[in-house]
Amino acid sequence: xxxxxxxxxxxxxxxxxxxxxxxxxxxxxxxxxxxxxxxxxxxxxxxxxxxxxxxxxxxxxxxxxxxxxxxxxxxxxxxxxxxxxxxxxxxxxxxxxxxxxxxxxxxxxxxxxxxxxxxxxxxxxxxxxxxxxxxxxxxxxxxxxxxxxxxxxxxxxxxxxxxxxxxxxxxxxxxxxxxxxxxxxxxxxxxxxxxx
Numbered sequence: 001x002x003x004x005x006x007x008x009x010x011x012x013x014x015x016x017x018x019x020x021x022x023x024x025x026x027x028x029x030x031x032x033x034x035x036x037x038x039x040x041x042x043x044x045x046x047x048x049x050x051x052x053x054x055x056x057x058x059x060x061x062x063x064x065x066x067x068x069x070x071x072x073x074x075x076x077x078x079x080x081x082x083x084x085x086x087x088x089x090x091x092x093x094x095x096x097x098x099x100x101x102x103x104x105x106x107x108x109x110x111x112x113x114x115x116x117x118x119x120x121x122x123x124x125x126x127x128x129x130x131x132x133x134x135x136x137x138x139x140x141x142x143x144x145x146x147x148x149x150x151x152x153x154x155x156x157x158x159x160x161x162x163x164x165x166x167x168x169x170x171x172x173x174x175x176x177x178x179x180x181x182x183x184x185x186x187x188x189x190x191x192x193x194x195x196x
Contacts, residue, residue: 148186
């Protein structure tokens with residue numbers, strides 16, 4: 001869209017445009033006619049799976065012809081897979097004796113909570129559907145999968161920061177040395193440790 005700016009466009013500018021989040025950081029308008037406003041890409045898909053899945057599907061014939069396989073690696077900062085599979089906490093916990101104030105607050109807050117949860121869950125489940133379509137496209141009738149999916153998640157709470165603390169680094173390494181390393185091991189077994 002802006003070929004004249006290609007040699008001056010900085011990665012920091014792209015990151016700032018992509019990270020614009022309403023009510024937190026000011027909106028940015030691109031110098032187009034009419035102006036186009038930029039917001040956080042996570043408003044649609046916070047994981048990047050949508051773009052990757054659509055690209056793979058659109059170029060599926062070339063991918064089959066020129067690649068020995070595809071690994072979709074989902075790196076997440078939160079343990080969403082366990083929550084989706086029902087392994088986390090949630091409803092049904094506690095002794096069922098919530099006080100009147102808690103009960104009333106739940107009634108008042110439920111619509112807003114549902115809206116926030118729907119926004120984040122919509123992309124998450126849409127991505128699962130797209131990956132299911134890719135699985136059917138690339139793996140149907142194969143004994144060895146052409147497309148492999150691996151989910152790597154942070155096992156517990158972590159700071160939302162540009163850097164990890166020493167404690168968080170140790171926690172991640174400990175997780176990758178245990179059962180959390182299974183997806184990475186499957187990728188190494190399937191594709192080896194080198195690039196293509």
